[in-house]
Amino acid sequence: MGSDDQGRSATVAATRIISTAIGSFVLFAATMLALQPAAAQPRESRYAAIVIDADDGDVLYAVNPDRRSYPASLTKVMTLYLMFDALDSGRMSLATTMPVSAHAAAQAPSKLGLRPGDRISVEDAVLALVTKSANDVAVVIAEALGGSEDSFAAMMTRKARQLGMNATTYQNASGLPDLDQISTPRDQALLGRAIARNHARHYHYFSTRQFKWRGQPISTHNRLMLRYQGADGIKTGYINASGFNLLASAKRDGRRIVGVVFGGDTAAGRDRNMAQILDKGFARVKAGNHGIRSAQAEDEDRADLDRLIAATQTGKASGSKTLSMAGARHGEDLGSGDVDSDSWAIQVGAFGSHKPAHQAASAAASKLGGLVSRATIDIDKVKAGKAHTFRARLTGFTEDQARAACKRLAKAKKDCKLVQPSS
Structure with missing residues (x-):
């Protein structure tokens, strides 16, 4: 076989290898895309x-x-x-x-x-x-x-x-x-x-x-x-x-x-x-x-x-990460269960059990009076290592209301942290 024939054979072989590799990659990519859950697809x-x-x-x-x-x-x-x-x-x-x-x-x-x-x-x-x-x-x-x-x-x-x-x-x-x-x-x-x-x-x-x-x-x-x-x-x-x-x-x-x-x-x-x-x-x-x-x-x-x-996509983006549905069955990475991510909240403490968290939120609500007429107590239980933390929150504020609430609590020398939407 002459050198030109050997060159052509090598080129053909190389082309076949590259084509096979590209085809395998395309098939793999298509398969992975098809297997993605709805949540992983583009939002639109x-x-x-x-x-x-x-x-x-x-x-x-x-x-x-x-x-x-x-x-x-x-x-x-x-x-x-x-x-x-x-x-x-x-x-x-x-x-x-x-x-x-x-x-x-x-x-x-x-x-x-x-x-x-x-x-x-x-x-x-x-x-x-x-x-x-x-x-x-x-x-x-x-x-x-x-x-x-x-x-x-x-x-x-x-x-x-x-x-x-x-x-x-x-x-x-x-x-x-x-x-x-x-x-x-x-x-x-x-x-x-x-x-x-x-x-x-x-x-x-x-x-x-x-x-x-x-x-x-x-x-x-x-x-x-x-x-x-x-x-x-x-x-x-x-x-x-x-x-x-x-x-x-x-x-x-x-x-x-x-x-x-x-x-x-x-x-x-x-x-x-x-x-x-x-x-x-x-x-x-x-x-x-x-x-x-x-x-x-x-x-x-x-x-x-x-x-x-x-x-459906105008306004402030939710900023929330994609949920892992595989872990969702086990109560992990749940995100918000119907919490309105366009509303603000305030956090008035984090505790090791439910009772003191609820007491702190109730005390803050009483201190705020009329400012909480449209807000509700939410005790947010989050996993911290092998234990749990109970975050005492009042939810349902506009941004201005949340800032005013923290300002009033600060004057009373009470802890208060702003919680932005989807936090």
């Missing part, structure tokens, strides 16, 4: 939304309505659905009290701070879910109705199938992270429609703006309800893995529509986006233009899609 890929007519179920607006993601605290709507079933059947009454187990008390925030052995009435439990989105209370309900949270989650999934929510699986009662707890905007819209129709007698609870728990006012997380004309509920949701979710309902001129947004980057952006798509829904109801299958398929919506998705 998490966005999904739907608006339906509550009267006939027609789709008025939709973007990726069947995209599967984590429902976060929208989960609690199904928890309440089953509680309303129990009320209607006579199994429970609003005055029935339910015991608090160690498992319920150990849930991550947002929570009421219940302790093992406490009892809470059904009505207070309902109010705590629709305002505070209390994870400890969700488990109390689960254990009261299902015997255990696992059994209750199976009940939730069975009810979902009865309602036509075929893409939804529940693993817990609260919406705290679980890799297998999955739903879609379409399914959540079906649930919103069903609870308003099938439990109309109890639906008014979702309109609650504030209730008092042990003398402390607790305000709703659902700010859209406070601002959007005709809005009367129903539930916010947030974990790091899903972004900011919202199931909303509004009624105008006797017509109710239900909207769902998954994957907002901030609470404020999610709310702005919801207001926009509800406006579109009402416009289509008025025009009699129903049966829209996908916003992307509509020419007039194509121009709006980027703007609507961007609306």
